[in-house]
Amino acid sequence: MDESxxxxxxxxxxxxxxxxxxxxxxxxxxxxxxEFFTLVGPxxxxxxxxxxxxxxxxxxxxxxxxxxxxxxxxxxxxxxPTCMVFQSLALFPHMTVGKNVEFxxxxxxxxxxxxxxxxWELLKLLHLDPNRYYDKNVSQCSxxxxxxxxxxxxxxxxxxxxxxxxxxxxxxxxxxKMLQKELKDIQRSTKKTFCYVTHSLEEAxxxxxxxxxxxxxxxxxIGMPDExxxxxxxxFVAEFMGEVNLLDITALGGASATWDTxxxxxxxxxxxxxxxxxxxxKRKLLIRPESLRFLAAGEHAGNTxxxxxxNEFSLGSRIQYHVEVCPGCTLTVERLREERTAAAxxxxxxxxxxxxxxxx
Amino acid sequence: xxxxxxxxxxEFGPGFFGALASSPFGLLMLFGFVAPLLxxxxxxxxxxxxxxxxxxxxxxxxxVIFNQTYFKSILWSLGLAAVTVAILLVIxxxxxxxxxxxFKGGAxxxxxxxxxxxxxxENIRLFGWVIGFMKNGVVGGTLAKLLGVQVDSLLxxxxxxxxxxxxxxxxxxxxxxxxxxxMVPDQVREAAFDLGANRWQVFKKIDLxxxxxxxxxxxxxxxxxSVGAISEAKILGGQKVVTIASDIESxxxxxxxxxxxxxxxxxxxxxxxxxxxxxxxxxxxxxxxxKKSNE
Ligand SMILES: Nc1ncnc2c1ncn2[C@@H]1O[C@H](COP(=O)(O)OP(=O)(O)OP(=O)(O)O)[C@@H](O)[C@H]1O
Ligand SMILES: [Mg+2]
Numbered sequence: 001m002d003e004s005x006x007x008x009x010x011x012x013x014x015x016x017x018x019x020x021x022x023x024x025x026x027x028x029x030x031x032x033x034x035e036f037f038t039l040v041g042p043x044x045x046x047x048x049x050x051x052x053x054x055x056x057x058x059x060x061x062x063x064x065x066x067x068x069x070x071x072x073x074x075x076x077x078x079x080x081p082t083c084m085v086f087q088s089l090a091l092f093p094h095m096t097v098g099k100n101v102e103f104x105x106x107x108x109x110x111x112x113x114x115x116x117x118x119x120w121e122l123l124k125l126l127h128l129d130p131n132r133y134y135d136k137n138v139s140q141c142s143x144x145x146x147x148x149x150x151x152x153x154x155x156x157x158x159x160x161x162x163x164x165x166x167x168x169x170x171x172x173x174x175x176x177k178m179l180q181k182e183l184k185d186i187q188r189s190t191k192k193t194f195c196y197v198t199h200s201l202e203e204a205x206x207x208x209x210x211x212x213x214x215x216x217x218x219x220x221x222i223g224m225p226d227e228x229x230x231x232x233x234x235x236f237v238a239e240f241m242g243e244v245n246l247l248d249i250t251a252l253g254g255a256s257a258t259w260d261t262x263x264x265x266x267x268x269x270x271x272x273x274x275x276x277x278x279x280x281x282k283r284k285l286l287i288r289p290e291s292l293r294f295l296a297a298g299e300h301a302g303n304t305x306x307x308x309x310x311n312e313f314s315l316g317s318r319i320q321y322h323v324e325v326c327p328g329c330t331l332t333v334e335r336l337r338e339e340r341t342a343a344a345x346x347x348x349x350x351x352x353x354x355x356x357x358x359x360x
Numbered sequence: 361x362x363x364x365x366x367x368x369x370x371e372f373g374p375g376f377f378g379a380l381a382s383s384p385f386g387l388l389m390l391f392g393f394v395a396p397l398l399x400x401x402x403x404x405x406x407x408x409x410x411x412x413x414x415x416x417x418x419x420x421x422x423x424v425i426f427n428q429t430y431f432k433s434i435l436w437s438l439g440l441a442a443v444t445v446a447i448l449l450v451i452x453x454x455x456x457x458x459x460x461x462x463f464k465g466g467a468x469x470x471x472x473x474x475x476x477x478x479x480x481x482e483n484i485r486l487f488g489w490v491i492g493f494m495k496n497g498v499v500g501g502t503l504a505k506l507l508g509v510q511v512d513s514l515l516x517x518x519x520x521x522x523x524x525x526x527x528x529x530x531x532x533x534x535x536x537x538x539x540x541x542x543m544v545p546d547q548v549r550e551a552a553f554d555l556g557a558n559r560w561q562v563f564k565k566i567d568l569x570x571x572x573x574x575x576x577x578x579x580x581x582x583x584x585x586s587v588g589a590i591s592e593a594k595i596l597g598g599q600k601v602v603t604i605a606s607d608i609e610s611x612x613x614x615x616x617x618x619x620x621x622x623x624x625x626x627x628x629x630x631x632x633x634x635x636x637x638x639x640x641x642x643x644x645x646x647x648x649x650x651k652k653s654n655e
Pocket of ligand 2: 046047049165
């Protein structure tokens with residue numbers, strides 16, 4: 001994605017309150033023209049609320065929305081060049097697939113032949129054979145097919161930005177993967193701006209040009225998936241990125257710290273920081289499972305701890321270990337199958353550069 | 361599969377128990393509905409002013425009906441019922457929409473309030489209206505006192521009959537309609553709005569078709585009840601309008617002409633049935649409810 005692409009939608013300090021409860025709290029970001037932007041966050045973090053504000057179904061309590069520079073706060077959804085695919089899909093149950101797809105064109109007053117031509121094009125684009133599906137009732141379509149109908153209908157509206165609220169969450173894993181790729185393909189071929197909402201970071205990583213991570217109505221971090229993966233801003237983001245080890249540490253000044261495992265404290269060396277931590281500061285130390293390794297006798301590493309192996313899970317070419325530092329404190333380690341012999345010694349180590357100090 | 365099923369289990373399958381369970385209802389329908397209905401139909405073919413069922417059938421009663429002005433009261437009944445249905449649809453749709461989609465929490469209070477009005481006998485409520493509308497009654501008296509205008513009795517005209525029917529049958533329209541409107545998913549309405557439709561288009565293309573089962577059931581209920589209505593026209597309308605139901609009543613009581621009353625009833629039941637089945641046929645309820653599938 002072109003870094004300098006002009007923003008198509010600007011969200012400026014948007015806040016949404018329901019009574020005393022703040023669902024979206026002073027959120028600001030920009031969606032660039034033609035990008036695949038994903039909002040991701042745990043359940044209840046305000047994703048749907050934010051999306052509903054962006055399409056105009058909900059008014060922000062404060063803040064501004066600008067579409068290509070123009071304030072659109074007061075524009076109702078039917079007059080915005082944006083369109084949303086609901087999690088429930090919200091297909092019109094009393095219409096055929098064809099009539100569903102044609103709906104936005106009917107509203108616009110397109111002629112019957114134009115509507116039909118466009119609907120056939122879109123159904124083909126979405127791999128639904130028009131001969132079979134055009135006259136089919138939507139209630140007779142499978143989950144994946146309904147998904148495609150919903151997307152075709154949204155594309156028929158020809159919006160500048162398409163919003164999606166977890167449209168794939170009800171499908172099984174295989175179909176979901178397939179549709180994720182198709183969605184990405186369609187985004188590329190139509191060159192439309194997509195704004196997607198999901199609670200699955202994996203889904204976000206597969207499809208998106210940029211990702212925003214939402215927690216309790218606040219955006220924690222925005223960036224390209226690789227960027228966020230490489231340098232999460234805080235422990236919440238890091239944890240959200242997948243299975244990681246986060247150690248509670250207290251700085252001792254300089255490059256040393258203690259790790260509070262709950263039962264005992266373990267002295268640790270910290271990686272180099274631009275600004276050293278003050279003594280007594282509490283932080284989290286992030287170590288990815290693949291950065292931990294078992295040390296053979298005589299081998300050295302930046303930090304070493306003796307451990308007991310609790311469990312082994314085969315992940316194909318890799319093996320995941322759950323190891324115990326002391327009762328109640330476990331770490332996750334992921335190593336290649338070949339390195340299995342080293343595990344027996346029960347000494348775990350990692351290099352300082354492979355760990356990151358994060359705010360909690 | 362069915363070949364290997366032992367005969368015994370087939371005899372006592374779910375069908376058997378279903379039939380057994382529904383037999384009391386079946387008997388009730390047979391003695392309470394079908395038998396009297398057949399009696400009435402048969403009685404309609406007996407010579408006028410007789411009380412015997414075992415006579416040679418004749419068409420005399422129907423000749424009388426078609427040669428006299430009974431068709432007028434049939435038309436009045438059908439017309440009053442149709443107007444009542446139309447007015448109630450217009451009044452109740454917004455109300456049902458508010459109950460189903462806007463009030464939500466407060467809706468049950470309104471529902472109870474309206475349902476409570478059903479506890480008081482229809483006739484008592486209508487006589488209440490008479491006191492309100494009669495010459496120097498509550499309305500007329502108040503107007504005379506406050507504004508000095510002298511109003512004549514507001515009773516005994518067609519509008520007041522319709523007003524009375526609208527009032528009496530309102531719950532029968534409102535409740536099915538509310539259920540119908542509730543069946544329209546919020547997100548489907550929002551999606552239509554989002555795809556460019558304005559309020560009117562959302563109503564026409566989404567709300568109305570999806571709430572059609574409620575519209576249909578409410579309209580049929582009100583139609584069937586009001587086409588057989590008798591008290592509104594009698595109490596509020598005086599003798600201004602004679603409905604078919606009051607014609608039938610007077611044949612059976614005052615005129616003591618049971619065969620003619622029976623023939624009128626038969627004709628009237630047939631007409632109502634035609635209207636109802638026509639309406640049901642036009643709108644396939646199952647399809648409207650989205651239950652039909654070819655799988
Ligand atoms: N209309 C409303 N009135 C009051 N509170 C609301 C309303 N809509 C949402 N909320 C609250 O706002 C918070 C965020 O809701 P939202 O639906 O945006 O979450 P979400 O991130 O989409 O979650 P999920 O992944 O479960 O869909 C929730 O705590 C919810 O209870
Ligand atoms: Mg949601």
